[in-house]
Amino acid sequence: MSGTFVGMPGFPPAAHPAFPAAAHDAVHNPTLRANLRHATHTIRAKRARAVGELSDWAALREAGRRIKDHTLRHLDRYLVQLEESVTAAGGTVHWAADADEANRIVAGLVRATGESEVVKVKSMATQEIGLNEALAQEGIRAYETDLAELIVQLGEDRPSHILVPAIHRNRGEIRDIFRTEMGKWGRPAPEGLTDTPAELAEAARLHLREKFLRARVGVSGANFMVAETGTLVVVESEGNGRMCLTLPETLISVVGIEKVVPTWRDLEVFLQTLPRSSTAERMNPYTSMWTGTTDGDGPRTFHLVLLDNGRTDTLADEVGRQALRCIRCSACLNVCPVYERAGGHAYGSVYPGPIGAILSPQLRGTGSEIDASLPYASSLCGACYEVCPVAIDIPEVLVHLRERVVEGGPAVRQGNKVVLRPAKGHAAERAAMRAARWAFTHPGALGAGQRLASRTRRLHPRTLPGPGRAWSGTRDLPAVPPEPFRDWWRRTHGGKDGAA
Amino acid sequence: MRVALFLTCVNDTLYPDTGRAVVKLLTRLGVEVDFPAAQSCCGQAHYNTGYRHEAEPLARHFADVFGEYEAIVTPSGSCGAMVRELYPRMGERARAEGRGDGLARTLAPVVPKTYELTEFLVDVLGVTDVGARYPHKVTYHPTCHGLRGLGLGDRPRRLLRAVKDLELVELPGAEECCGFGGTFALKNADVSTAMGVDKVRNAESTGAQVLCAADNSCLMHLGGTMSRLRSGMRPVHIAEILASTEEEPAV
Amino acid sequence: MSSRERILGRVRRALADVTPDERPYEEAVPREYLREHGDRTAGQTVELLAENLADYRAIVHRCTAEEVPDLVMRLLARRGSQEVLVPPGLPPQWLAAADPVRIHDRAAHTAARLDRVDSVVTGCAVAIAETGTIVLDGSPEQGRRRISLIPDHHICVVRVPDQVVSSVPQALERLDPARPSTWISGPSATSDIELDRVEGVHGPRTLEVILLG
Numbered sequence: 001m002s003g004t005f006v007g008m009p010g011f012p013p014a015a016h017p018a019f020p021a022a023a024h025d026a027v028h029n030p031t032l033r034a035n036l037r038h039a040t041h042t043i044r045a046k047r048a049r050a051v052g053e054l055s056d057w058a059a060l061r062e063a064g065r066r067i068k069d070h071t072l073r074h075l076d077r078y079l080v081q082l083e084e085s086v087t088a089a090g091g092t093v094h095w096a097a098d099a100d101e102a103n104r105i106v107a108g109l110v111r112a113t114g115e116s117e118v119v120k121v122k123s124m125a126t127q128e129i130g131l132n133e134a135l136a137q138e139g140i141r142a143y144e145t146d147l148a149e150l151i152v153q154l155g156e157d158r159p160s161h162i163l164v165p166a167i168h169r170n171r172g173e174i175r176d177i178f179r180t181e182m183g184k185w186g187r188p189a190p191e192g193l194t195d196t197p198a199e200l201a202e203a204a205r206l207h208l209r210e211k212f213l214r215a216r217v218g219v220s221g222a223n224f225m226v227a228e229t230g231t232l233v234v235v236e237s238e239g240n241g242r243m244c245l246t247l248p249e250t251l252i253s254v255v256g257i258e259k260v261v262p263t264w265r266d267l268e269v270f271l272q273t274l275p276r277s278s279t280a281e282r283m284n285p286y287t288s289m290w291t292g293t294t295d296g297d298g299p300r301t302f303h304l305v306l307l308d309n310g311r312t313d314t315l316a317d318e319v320g321r322q323a324l325r326c327i328r329c330s331a332c333l334n335v336c337p338v339y340e341r342a343g344g345h346a347y348g349s350v351y352p353g354p355i356g357a358i359l360s361p362q363l364r365g366t367g368s369e370i371d372a373s374l375p376y377a378s379s380l381c382g383a384c385y386e387v388c389p390v391a392i393d394i395p396e397v398l399v400h401l402r403e404r405v406v407e408g409g410p411a412v413r414q415g416n417k418v419v420l421r422p423a424k425g426h427a428a429e430r431a432a433m434r435a436a437r438w439a440f441t442h443p444g445a446l447g448a449g450q451r452l453a454s455r456t457r458r459l460h461p462r463t464l465p466g467p468g469r470a471w472s473g474t475r476d477l478p479a480v481p482p483e484p485f486r487d488w489w490r491r492t493h494g495g496k497d498g499a500a
Numbered sequence: 501m502r503v504a505l506f507l508t509c510v511n512d513t514l515y516p517d518t519g520r521a522v523v524k525l526l527t528r529l530g531v532e533v534d535f536p537a538a539q540s541c542c543g544q545a546h547y548n549t550g551y552r553h554e555a556e557p558l559a560r561h562f563a564d565v566f567g568e569y570e571a572i573v574t575p576s577g578s579c580g581a582m583v584r585e586l587y588p589r590m591g592e593r594a595r596a597e598g599r600g601d602g603l604a605r606t607l608a609p610v611v612p613k614t615y616e617l618t619e620f621l622v623d624v625l626g627v628t629d630v631g632a633r634y635p636h637k638v639t640y641h642p643t644c645h646g647l648r649g650l651g652l653g654d655r656p657r658r659l660l661r662a663v664k665d666l667e668l669v670e671l672p673g674a675e676e677c678c679g680f681g682g683t684f685a686l687k688n689a690d691v692s693t694a695m696g697v698d699k700v701r702n703a704e705s706t707g708a709q710v711l712c713a714a715d716n717s718c719l720m721h722l723g724g725t726m727s728r729l730r731s732g733m734r735p736v737h738i739a740e741i742l743a744s745t746e747e748e749p750a751v
Numbered sequence: 752m753s754s755r756e757r758i759l760g761r762v763r764r765a766l767a768d769v770t771p772d773e774r775p776y777e778e779a780v781p782r783e784y785l786r787e788h789g790d791r792t793a794g795q796t797v798e799l800l801a802e803n804l805a806d807y808r809a810i811v812h813r814c815t816a817e818e819v820p821d822l823v824m825r826l827l828a829r830r831g832s833q834e835v836l837v838p839p840g841l842p843p844q845w846l847a848a849a850d851p852v853r854i855h856d857r858a859a860h861t862a863a864r865l866d867r868v869d870s871v872v873t874g875c876a877v878a879i880a881e882t883g884t885i886v887l888d889g890s891p892e893q894g895r896r897r898i899s900l901i902p903d904h905h906i907c908v909v910r911v912p913d914q915v916v917s918s919v920p921q922a923l924e925r926l927d928p929a930r931p932s933t934w935i936s937g938p939s940a941t942s943d944i945e946l947d948r949v950e951g952v953h954g955p956r957t958l959e960v961i962l963l964g
Contacts, residue, residue: 027690213866231928239953267923268920282881291928402549
């Protein structure tokens, strides 16, 4: 079974190590740990303040959840309506079942313009399908224009965060990348560039200006698509989005099918919850909305590529489909203690963090080592669910996907019903779980086991061999008490005999 | 009021002192406590590791053992959350799998009667001053399933603040997970340990002698980390603090 | 089978377990959130707008209709602007006292030409007090989207209190979805370096808002 391709060419899921192994280096990399800690803690407090300003946050969150659920429930109807609206407004709609098809469509559209370069707005969907690499194979150069994407592209690096793909880089590292790499792509970094964020932003402004001004083709994603009006919405900060959406003659937007909302009015919910959840702002600096094409203003040609690439498979799972409510705000990453320590690269996907841990194994399936390990990349602490502006119960989906990994069962892959086999490597665990279940439903056996443990307690080592080292490599074991509670209770008649 | 103590398998086996403390505390407050001997495990480790179907017999067993009591009290936020939050979900999932309402109906009676200890004290008994004395400097870690699952809020802190001679100090980053997470501690030992070490360092920074929580499984992880780091701190379950009195101080 | 049919077919099969909700949309999705936050007079709403604009580093000025030409003249002079971009329907009196050369926007202007213009003066469609946002919708007073994007200095005139609403929901009610709109909250900014906000990337690095009333 070939999996759905989710991004990161050169790092296909099949070749990516499982999460624990991938996280190992990050956990022991002090610079990375410090960068992530600093960035996530900065934004956490700010998000809490921005959300705290709205007394009706819970109601907005609930409305967001319901709008998305309703849309997903009637997704076929809203997609058809969207297609009609976009077409009526002068756009052209294309449908792509998977990454290859989407890439072929975009490459064909770019070739038809006669251009060999495009400017890009930051877009998760195009990263997911590996568009830049696919275009490169066709001789088309794609320039990332979002500051963090630029840092990643110049550094030949991989994104590690949904909102801030270069979150793993600190200002000093960014300066070094700009100094050495900018010249290879266009205007070099200014002489004497320091690591102050303002100077780094200025360097990006100068470097990208010439690209914006000459660009004839722009490529974007979208945060929302409104079915009733055909309007697309891009939420951004820097103005690179506005440049790419308004200056080129041709605009190609690649958007996941789950990004549709039914009505114009629905935007009133998400334009309140998204900025506060992602950058912790009352409103992000720039939001662009466009409906098809407008005479004399903006691109003359507009193409919308609607992308499935595993989304309908996800939709088929009644527990897992809630992941499609995601509006890509990143609040769950910023609050996640596992993400903070493992970093985004360990997740082996363009979607890292808690949302990635439930999205990647659904979009791609649980066939690879990384995808089978992602549902376990969480302590189930629930902080992600608490901050999610569309109330995705990420722990619930994680546990559901764990079940799929260890038990297998029915699923849908590429539109086909399949029955998954239990993943390999869980045999010992499965046997232990069964044995424990047997003991726990036979209290006599349980008591006997506890008593045996207590009687032999002086023989217990403080560290364990084999798989037990996972615990005792870093943590001492608790001492086994002289008698389990149940024996004390019986011996003293519930303490009434006065024995301690 | 006929109250059953659901001690949990971890406490029964490894932390009998916590069980004795709960009995002592509730008895002191006039509650008649029973310990149904047939009790074992709520099934949380099975459920959360992906073995929902193995957890079902354990949940049925729980409902059998505790169904007749007026209230079920447990000194564990996470096992309490298992019953309250996840038992209903298990029932729903069984229904969705076409197995009918049987499981949901079996489990339904125990769900609303199950209380985490501090919840039972504050909400059911209506006490915050339980007459305890504990002359130590303590910091409190709200464990995740109690905090976000059951919504214990400030109940544990209110109880601790009312303890005589106890100095309660705020734990920096209190609401961040300690990194235990059940089988997460084994499957992702590196990240789990890093989280535990950060939690212990935060606790040490308060100058407290005691790190208190309402979940011994988290304290097992933190205590094991503390002793490996040769930290001077001790992990103590909140029940043991609340059971401690002038006459019978906790050791 | 086309991909369109394939995807729609997959969607329908994926939803086989779900009972459709045939209630009218507005019933199916209850909205218990507020239409606006807090209870303010029109004057207080304008105050809040000014406060929130300034909080995100927009420079806020207030004046009467008679004072606009003088104020605009001073702002352009302070900036040292040689050329100012003018949308087709901008009230001529706003620039009556301004010194810079007026560049009337027309389709023939390339992006590179616009890049040489120092400043732009526009009106707006609506402004949102709670978020400190001005919204442009391409009407003649505001011009094409690109003219408020490429120059580094944007002066935006908001008629208060008429063009000011409290909240995002109220702003959407006033806008026509068929028109391209640009929502602007302060000068361009980024949080891409260590998740901390820095002003000044690709859009205008200076945003001045004149509250005219």
